[in-house]
Amino acid sequence: MLADSDVETDDDEGRPDGDATTETERDSEPTTDPATDPPTDPPTDPTLAVSGLTKRYGETVALDGVDLAVGDGEFLAVVGPSGCGKSTLLRVLSGLEDRFEGDAAVGGVDVREGGSDAVGMVFQEPRLLAWADVRENVALGLPADVDRDDPAARDRVDELIETVGLGGFAESSPGELSGGMAQRVSLARGLAYEPEVLLLDEPFSALDRLTKREQQDHLLDVWAARGTTVAMVTHDVEEAAYLADRVAVLGAQPGTVETVVDVDAARPRDRTDEALLAARREITDALGL
Amino acid sequence: MATTRETGRTGAEAAAGLLPDADRFRWLLGLVVPAAIVVAWHLLVATGVFAAHQLPTPLRVVEALYGLSASGELWGHVAITVQRVFLGVLLGASVGVVLGTLTGLSGLAADLLDPLLQSLKNIPSLAWVPLFLLWFGIGEGAKVLLIAVGAFFPVYLNLSTGIGEVSEDLLEVAEVYDLGRVESLRRVVFPAAVPSLLVGIRGGVGLAWMFVVAAELIAASEGIGFLLSDGRVLARPDIIVGSVLLFAFLGNLSDLAVKEVKNRVVVR
Structure with missing residues (x-):
């Protein structure tokens, strides 16, 4: 895909720099690393390891021989066109699909043999219990061995509600919250589970642009503070480049990993950082847009 | 204006x-x-x-009811009817909750029981009466059982459907967060089915009032239904109309009560 990079790209964002700049930046990526991350792929002893993953629904092949590795504390984004099996990948990792070929392991344990227990998931929709208040919804994510009536557990839930910026809404019902707030309850529920890997399935796709940016920054704050390993699926190239350490690009049906792009921008990131623009171009090229 | x-x-x-x-x-x-x-x-x-002997004036009806209530006779009839409806609903709804939960949760139970129960629900209330008299005699048991049959079906049908239709999205959440069978029933499935259950109970209470009339018209020595048929025997249209109005009033009252509970419990 990199060989095609001199082909004209039509990234939707206006881009001030020319192709030449992008080329040099891209060339420098595999060798030198200006950001804090050590040279990345593939991480040795990955928290999340996927190899040769193939998932079929009847005749349809949703994923075809996917290999991925995410290191501890790393933020991986998975982008791809609609129908490329991005969500299927997360469903496999979270244990919602137990029939597939190949291997998928979390913390060294196969997801079919309990590895998925170490995974928390934030769905595309908030999926909250309409009859329960925010506190109860977050507490749903508490691990099974935690006594929900224990004051310590309650404090932990309240602290998470604070963490996602919903202090004062613990007794609100989901119906009273905006879309962005509801999605943050869903994030807090995922964090309450204290997962080794937090999976995010296009969590911000239903939000307007401004709210989306707020939520992205908020997610980065939470991620930085807690050091959770994150794998996020999105169709938004800009979002992937802004948030992730590495971006896996899936091709259209059947889903295969076209390339993995390292995003070498230092954190905290500026949305107009040159390195982000370079990464975005590389991702869009790989997508064949 | x-x-x-x-x-x-x-x-x-x-x-x-x-x-x-x-x-x-x-x-x-x-x-x-x-x-x-x-x-x-x-x-x-x-x-x-x-003609006044066919339809009494409203005032005559009120007078008849007042007379019955002043003598204390009315309250005995009302009390026994309300008691029958209450016990019948309690019994019918309980069995409805058990079978509805069973068929809602288990595909096997649904395959075994649902076709039978779906066809039984179409039997009219009066059709049961001779059989119940034969089986259970003319005592209180027969009447309460008949009312329970009426109250059972709406509760069973609504709860079974309600549990079966709990959002797949929420069930996936329960699975991802490893709630386990019991916790996922307690925290997700049953609360999600509560609105359906209350719709069923409301329907069940309505049908219980239909069935209590069937029970009391045919074999009773007290109750509003008995009062009704007694009014016919005595050629007292004022008592007949008064009894009908009592049924309307009590039925409405119980419906409002269930509706009120539903409004308080169900979050939209």
Whole structure:
């Protein structure tokens, strides 16, 4: 895909720099690393390891021989066109699909043999219990061995509600919250589970642009503070480049990993950082847009 | 329109006082048509369009009910009917909850039981009566059982469907967060099915009032249904109409009570 990079790209964002700049930046990526991350792929002893993953629904092949590795504390984004099996990948990792070929392991344990227990998931929709208040919804994510009536557990839930910026809404019902707030309850529920890997399935796709940016920054704050390993699926190239350490690009049906792009921008990131623009171009090229 | 013009004339002070009042007494509008019917009813009987021995005047009906209640007889009838409905609903709804939960949760139980129960629900209440008399005699047990049959079906059908239709999205959440079978039932499935259950109970209470009439008309020595048939035997149309109105009143009251519970419990 990199060989095609001199082909004209039509990234939707206006881009001030020319192709030449992008080329040099891209060339420098595999060798030198200006950001804090050590040279990345593939991480040795990955928290999340996927190899040769193939998932079929009847005749349809949703994923075809996917290999991925995410290191501890790393933020991986998975982008791809609609129908490329991005969500299927997360469903496999979270244990919602137990029939597939190949291997998928979390913390060294196969997801079919309990590895998925170490995974928390934030769905595309908030999926909250309409009859329960925010506190109860977050507490749903508490691990099974935690006594929900224990004051310590309650404090932990309240602290998470604070963490996602919903202090004062613990007794609100989901119906009273905006879309962005509801999605943050869903994030807090995922964090309450204290997962080794937090999976995010296009969590911000239903939000307007401004709210989306707020939520992205908020997610980065939470991620930085807690050091959770994150794998996020999105169709938004800009979002992937802004948030992730590495971006896996899936091709259209059947889903295969076209390339993995390292995003070498230092954190905290500026949305107009040159390195982000370079990464975005590389991702869009790989997508064949 | 008259109200609007008046408020315009008397100014802001009156408008401020009048508008909330108008909203608060809005429910009174529901009484306008019944009141008109009562007036028409009275006029039709008084002018001889209906013969008094076929349709008594509203006042005669009130007098008959008052007479029965003053002698204390009425309260015995009301109490026993309400007791039958209550026990019947309790029994029918309990069995409905058990079987509804079973068929809602287990595909096997649904395959085994649902076709049978779906066809039994179409049997009219009166069709059960001879069989119940034969099996259980004319005691209280037979009546309560008959009412329970009526109350059972709406509860069973609604709960079974409600549990079966709990959002797949929420079940996936329960699975991802490893709630386990028991916790996922307790925290997700049952709370999600509560609205369906209450719809079922409301329907069940309604049917219980239908079935209590069937039970009391045929084999009873007390109860509002007995009062009704007694009125026919004694050629007392005032008692017949009074009993019908009592059924309407009590049925309405129980429906409002269940509706109130539903409004409090169900979050939209």
